[in-house]
Amino acid sequence: xxxxxxxGRDVQIGDDEKLNCIQAADRAGVTIPFYCWHPGxxxxxxxxxxxxxxxxxxxxxxKVEMVPKLVPGCQTPVKDGTVIITNSxxxxxxxxFVQEGILLDHPVDCPIxxxxxxxxxxxxxxxxxxxERQADIKPFTSDRKELGEHVTLFADRCVMCxxxxxxxxxxSGEAELQVINRGSHAAIDIFPGFPIDNxxxxxxxxxxPVGALCSSDFLYQxxxxxxxxxxxxxxxxxxGCSVQxxxxxxxxxxIQPRFNPNANEWWMCDKGRFENQYIDxxxxxGGVKRRGRDQFENCDWPAAITEIQRCLQDLVTHQGGKTIAxxxxxxxxxxxxxxxxxxxxxxxxxxxxxxxxxxxDGQDEVFAKGFTIRAEKCPNRRGVEEVLRHFQxxxxxxxxxxxxxxxxxxxxxxxxxxxxxxxxxxxDANRIDNISLKxxxxxxxxxxxxxxxxxxxxxxxxxxxxxYVNHAGLIQATxxxxxxxxxxxxxxxxxxxxxxxxxxYQPTAIMPEVAAEIPFFARSASGVPDGGLNLVTGSEKSPRxxxxxxxxxxIPTFRTVASDxxxxxx
Amino acid sequence: MQANDPNIQWVEEPQLGWTGRMYLTPIIDGLTITLNHFxxxxxxxxxxxxxxxxxxxxxxxxxxxxxxxxxxxxxxxVKCVACFMCATACxxxxxxxxxxxxxxxxxEKYPQSFVIDELRCIFCGMCEEACPVDAIELTSxxxxxxxxxxxxxxxxxxxxxxxxxxxxxxxxKSKGGHAAGKGA
Numbered sequence: 001x002x003x004x005x006x007x008g009r010d011v012q013i014g015d016d017e018k019l020n021c022i023q024a025a026d027r028a029g030v031t032i033p034f035y036c037w038h039p040g041x042x043x044x045x046x047x048x049x050x051x052x053x054x055x056x057x058x059x060x061x062x063k064v065e066m067v068p069k070l071v072p073g074c075q076t077p078v079k080d081g082t083v084i085i086t087n088s089x090x091x092x093x094x095x096x097f098v099q100e101g102i103l104l105d106h107p108v109d110c111p112i113x114x115x116x117x118x119x120x121x122x123x124x125x126x127x128x129x130x131x132e133r134q135a136d137i138k139p140f141t142s143d144r145k146e147l148g149e150h151v152t153l154f155a156d157r158c159v160m161c162x163x164x165x166x167x168x169x170x171x172s173g174e175a176e177l178q179v180i181n182r183g184s185h186a187a188i189d190i191f192p193g194f195p196i197d198n199x200x201x202x203x204x205x206x207x208x209p210v211g212a213l214c215s216s217d218f219l220y221q222x223x224x225x226x227x228x229x230x231x232x233x234x235x236x237x238x239x240g241c242s243v244q245x246x247x248x249x250x251x252x253x254x255i256q257p258r259f260n261p262n263a264n265e266w267w268m269c270d271k272g273r274f275e276n277q278y279i280d281x282x283x284x285x286g287g288v289k290r291r292g293r294d295q296f297e298n299c300d301w302p303a304a305i306t307e308i309q310r311c312l313q314d315l316v317t318h319q320g321g322k323t324i325a326x327x328x329x330x331x332x333x334x335x336x337x338x339x340x341x342x343x344x345x346x347x348x349x350x351x352x353x354x355x356x357x358x359x360x361d362g363q364d365e366v367f368a369k370g371f372t373i374r375a376e377k378c379p380n381r382r383g384v385e386e387v388l389r390h391f392q393x394x395x396x397x398x399x400x401x402x403x404x405x406x407x408x409x410x411x412x413x414x415x416x417x418x419x420x421x422x423x424x425x426x427x428d429a430n431r432i433d434n435i436s437l438k439x440x441x442x443x444x445x446x447x448x449x450x451x452x453x454x455x456x457x458x459x460x461x462x463x464x465x466x467x468y469v470n471h472a473g474l475i476q477a478t479x480x481x482x483x484x485x486x487x488x489x490x491x492x493x494x495x496x497x498x499x500x501x502x503x504x505y506q507p508t509a510i511m512p513e514v515a516a517e518i519p520f521f522a523r524s525a526s527g528v529p530d531g532g533l534n535l536v537t538g539s540e541k542s543p544r545x546x547x548x549x550x551x552x553x554x555i556p557t558f559r560t561v562a563s564d565x566x567x568x569x570x
Numbered sequence: 571m572q573a574n575d576p577n578i579q580w581v582e583e584p585q586l587g588w589t590g591r592m593y594l595t596p597i598i599d600g601l602t603i604t605l606n607h608f609x610x611x612x613x614x615x616x617x618x619x620x621x622x623x624x625x626x627x628x629x630x631x632x633x634x635x636x637x638x639x640x641x642x643x644x645x646x647x648v649k650c651v652a653c654f655m656c657a658t659a660c661x662x663x664x665x666x667x668x669x670x671x672x673x674x675x676x677x678e679k680y681p682q683s684f685v686i687d688e689l690r691c692i693f694c695g696m697c698e699e700a701c702p703v704d705a706i707e708l709t710s711x712x713x714x715x716x717x718x719x720x721x722x723x724x725x726x727x728x729x730x731x732x733x734x735x736x737x738x739x740x741x742x743k744s745k746g747g748h749a750a751g752k753g754a
Contacts, residue, residue: 111653111702112679144678220669220679223654 002080005057006030007087013078021073021084022050032086033095033124035209036161037074040266040369041170045072047161049124051094052076053085070094092128099129102159105184106210108133113157115211117224121159147177147189148196150216150270151204155187158212164188164204171267172200173368188212199365199373202273203266206256217274218254222246227253230481231530233468234264234272235331235379235420235461239372240470241268242532245462245481252279252462252482260531261541262474269373278420279460279482284443286486289455296455301489305497308454311437312347315412321348323411327401328388329356330378331418332491333466334475334521335510337380337387339495340416345391346499353388355381356416357398357423374471377421379461383469386520402431410435417442417449418458418491424448441494443485457488464490466507467528473536475521477507477528622713631710631740635693638686638724639732641705641742647674648730649705652681656697656706664690665697684726688714704744709736 001012006028013019013027020043022032035047050073055066064083070090078084085091102121110116143155162179165188169175176196180189190196196204205215227246234241234255241264246254255276257268278284290299290307299307315324326344328337344351358381365373388395396404404410413435417423419442429447432438440452449455465480484490489497493505508527515525523533531543571578589595610616619626628634641649652669664687672680697706709732716722724732 109678111655112651220652220671223658225658226654 002078004028004078004080005083007085019078021052021054021071021076021078021082024078024082025052025073025084025086030084030086031127032073033120033128034074035120035159036163038163038166038207038266041163041166043075044162044166045075047098047159048072049095049098050074051098052091053088055083055085057081057083095124095128096130099125100134103133105156106159107156109157113154113211114214114219114224115157115208119211120209145189146195146216147213148201150202150274151196152214152216152219153188154212154214155189157210158188159210160186160188161209162188163207163209164213167200167204167207168196168198171203171367171369171371172198174198177204199269199271200267200367200371202270203257203268206266215254222248222253228481230479231258232461232478232481233379233476234268235468236269236272236275236377237374238376238378238381238471239264239374240379240468240474240476240532241272242476242530243268243272247462247481250482252276259543260476261543262531262534263470263472263476264371265369267371271373275420276462278444279462280485281444283445284485284488285445285449285455285457286488287457288487289452291453299454301487301497304454304456305494308439309498309500311453312412312414315437316348316351319411321350322352323409324348325352325354325396325401325404325410325413327354327356327398327413327415328384329416329418330358330381330384331356331420331461332384332416333380333464333468333478333507334383334387334514335466335507336464336492336495337384338510338514338518339492339499339501339505340414341387341391343495343499344414352396352401352404353392354396354398354401355385355388357419359419359421359423376471378419379470380468382471382473383467383475386469387514387518390518390520402428405432405435408434412437412439414439415441415448415452416458416491417444417446418460419444420460422446441491443488456494457485458491458494459484459488463488464492464507466492467511467524469535472534474532474534474540475524475528476532628710632743634710634712635695635708637688637709637711637714637732638691638697638729639707639709639736640684640726640729641707641733642730647677648680648684648726649703650681650684650701651677651703651705652679652684653702655700655702659696659700661694661696662690662692664688681726684729686724686729688722688724689719704742707743709740711736 001015004011004013004024006025007030009028011024011028013024022034022037025032032050032052034050036044037050051070052073053066054071054076055064057064059081106121110122113119116122145153145155147153160179165177165179168177176190176194176198177188179186181187202215205213227248229244229246232243232245234243242258242260244256244258245252246256255273257264257266259266288299288301288304289296290304312324324344324347326340328340332340341353344353359377360375361377362375364375413432415438417440424446426447429451432448433451438452439454439456440449441456441458442449443458443460461478463480463482463484465478467475467477469475490505492507496505512525515521520535523535523538529542531540534540643649652667654667654669657665657667666685667681668683669679670682672678693708695708698708711732
């Protein structure tokens with residue numbers, strides 16, 4: 001066990017850990033400010049913000065030998081006996097003058113900058129800067145440039161940390177960005193005619209500590225302090241990236257990755273980040289529909305639930321349990337899949353469970369440092385499979401279900417959709433047309449929904465909580481961010497009502513039940529932590545202790561500091 | 571505190587004498603005040619103004635907090651840069667802004683829509699203080715009336731028209747504020 005001294009405080013780090021001074025200080029609760037360093041990228045030590053005093057304690061004599069000059073904390077590894085000083089006048093003076101130097105070129109157009117409120121320069125200046133900006137020479141000139149579909153560059157706000165350049169070289173691997181010119185003329189740019197168009201391009205906007213790279217899709221949509229973050233999981237592929245949904249007044253404004261060493265590390269792909277228009281699409285199904293004589297009639301929830309319960313019960317009584325099937329979508333959470341399966345098996349042990357269609361698109365896309373966009377475009381195939389397997393060892397696939405429909409086996413089918421993209425066509429719809437009772441639960445209209453006897457409006461991942469199991473068996477919990485669209489109900493609530501359970505559906509109350517009943521989920525009995533639980537290998541890293549994980553703020557934001565000050569005053 | 575606390579001084583109501591009991595003196599006192607005002611008013615020395623024919627005078631209209639206006643810059647464009655500082659500062663949450671990229675070369679962001687619900691507003695003046703470009707100001711217009719609630723929701727055009735109405739009498743409080751204009 002190595003012992004490091006940070007500002008006179010001893011902190012222990014593990015023998016196998018390779019930490020730099022910033023990380024070691026973080027363990028001791030001391031913040032060393034930095035711009036260019038990022039735990040997921042190579043070290044360049046170019047911003048000079050993290051310069052600190054360091055030394056080595058002689059084990060035998062106890063005497064500390066200090067390095068005469070300041071050294072960059074990001075580039076200096078710690079070992080047993082390392083002494084770090086972050087609060088000496090020398091270190092503080094350096095931090096102040098680095099900030100001052102950046103501000104010589106910085107327009108300070110915070111009022112119109114999208115980064116304001118989560119800007120590292122803003123926050124660091126309040127915490128480590130001079131009291132007042134001494135330079136007052138440069139008025140703002142807008143220097144906007146589109147670098148790619150999702151990336152907008154404001155060149156004069158740049159602090160030349162080169163994180164974005166390193167990202168495109170080391171992680172996304174296409175190296176579209178580079179530093180052009182030298183010295184005080186240095187700037188970030190692309191080669192003419194080669195825009196940044198890799199599938200991870202949105203990450204450079206997150207990486208930028210200031211407002212130099214802004215997301216074109218989010219630009220001027222909302223000031224960041226109005227938005228409320230909600231922890232969630234991306235459902236666009238089976239990687240299951242940990243994300244944060246940023247919402248204000250029930251509108252989702254942006255999605256950002258959340259550090260998770262077990263799934264996505266710091267990154268997420270553009271598909272998951274930007275292609276979420278389906279959540280507030282105007283054509284979404286907003287109310288319960290019931291087929292009347294020749295067209296759909298509106299229906300209210302209690303009536304629909306009772307009617308569906310009665311119809312299914314009738315089918316089981318008169319036609320036998322073999323004639324009903326539940327199609328369990330891989331977009332349902334574990335809890336929801338469990339409730340639906342339990343309900344159907346409760347109706348009749350002979351009822352058939354079907355794994356919904358698994359959308360697959362092309363090949364897995366693997367990037368330089370291992371980040372993968374999976375071909376399997378659903379979040380919870382594995383979780384749903386495990387639930388199905390528990391209730392029915394030989395569950396059917398979607399294709400088998402359709403084949404059986406051709407053979408006129410089904411009299412009643414409960415089909416859950418909830419796919420962000422189109423998942424069925426007229427041909428599929430015609431094949432199930434001979435089923436007399438078709439209950440379709442989905443949020444967007446599709447040919448199958450148009451053939452349905454009952455259409456139940458479900459919700460997207462942003463509107464519900466629950467757990468998803470990714471391709472590797474990592475179970476992650478999400479939190480709801482938006483209220484359900486119009487009269488839609490949370491899918492779990494629908495299943496819970498159908499099963500005759502009382503009260504509001506609470507995924508966290510269902511999970512222990514699932515864990516007790518299905519051995520695969522046993523580990524999640526007492527809740528799922530931030531970084532998830534690997535149900536297959538049984539070991540996972542915690543995002544808290546593994547590294548300085550976050551790409552957002554390593555220090556309190558200005559808002560927190562301001563509210564602290566208000567509390568002191570009152 | 572107890573009723574028998576030595577620090578409490580109990581004051582008894584004085585007993586009225588016979589003149590007092592006839593209520594003559596208080597009546598005379600009261601009527602004297604009434605008559606004083608009567609003769610003062612007859613001489614024309616009054617506080618009352620005949621609103622709306624007559625307008626009241628303010629000590630300093632520049633610090634009066636009445637209806638908002640949106641200032642225009644030298645080229646007649648809205649000065650606001652849609653930074654949302656006013657909306658952030660507003661304790662009544664009555665300001666609603668939609669910002670977007672400006673159509674002008676020298677400006678980056680501008681309000682596509684800027685709406686103040688004057689019925690919700692408490693006229694505290696925080697928006698004016700928060701504005702980094704002195705775009706929003708409170709005028710001395712105080713007689714705000716409308717026939718419906720919708721009429722009292724002021725949009726950008728309406729707020730700019732308040733500027734046109736009031737700029738002659740009330741000059742802009744500051745010439746500064748070029749947070750998003752070329753050159754300061």
